[in-house]
Amino acid sequence: MKTGHIFDIKEFSVNDGPGIRTTVFLRGCPLRCVWCHNPEGLEPGRGVLIRQRGCLQCGRCRIPCNHSDCQGLERCLHACPMGLVEELGRVWDAESLAKRLLRDADLFESSGGGVTLSGGEPLLQHEFVFELLGLLPVHKAVETCGYTSADVFLKMMEMVDLVMLDIKLADPGAHRRYTGVDNTPILENLRRLKASGKPHLIRVPLIPDITDTPENLSAIAALVGDSPVELLPYNRMAGAKYPSVGKQFTHLISKQENNPIDTAMFQNATLRRDAHS
């Protein structure tokens, strides 16, 4: 039985595919987008989240302890008098997680919903993901950045009902600069997805003056052709969670509002009202 590291399970989700869904957030991502709004999902494995508001600076969470679930975390999960310390990346085995998710199978069926795997990047834990998908006889969707091998991407497509693929920047140099990786594997997987006939949705985060420029959006429009596209407004709260996972939100977004978006440049695009979350 494969195990995976999960940092959140969100029930009654309505923005991660059709119907009412449960979204599972898996830890670890190969990208480092400067605007990332999910810093608690970036690192693989287990970690801690320490909410900053209300911290007494008493240091109790730093005192070494013998709790079995705290070992390897460099923090005690149980000592905080304010309850500010949480585990990130709890270990689940595929069968236990499938059972937990299928508690809502009736709701999924009646609403046309299902389960969505998100992250971080869920395909970073692909062996666990494939085992889990095989245990879920409900509608299944994956939200992916597409940065994975052809073999993993093709197998994932076979096992799900809907693929939601993020396309951020068309220019290879800009992609490397703002996400830390080359976009060649992502664009190759986009071509595989379009050729497959698998139901899909291309999602484009609109980051002011980075991804929301007319040049980038028209280049993405040319790449995606007639695929359905969802344009996601910038999440102005993106930096809020960084201190709680010991990271700094270093990128200064030049402004907080998106440039005017001309959806007509796409064949089939909708502009979401709420921010990327």
Ligand code: SF4
């Ligand atoms: S134990 Fe809680 S209140 Fe004390 S330093 Fe740690 S997080 Fe802050």
Ligand code: SF4
């Ligand atoms: S792909 Fe998503 S989770 Fe990964 S760094 Fe970019 S925004 Fe964050």
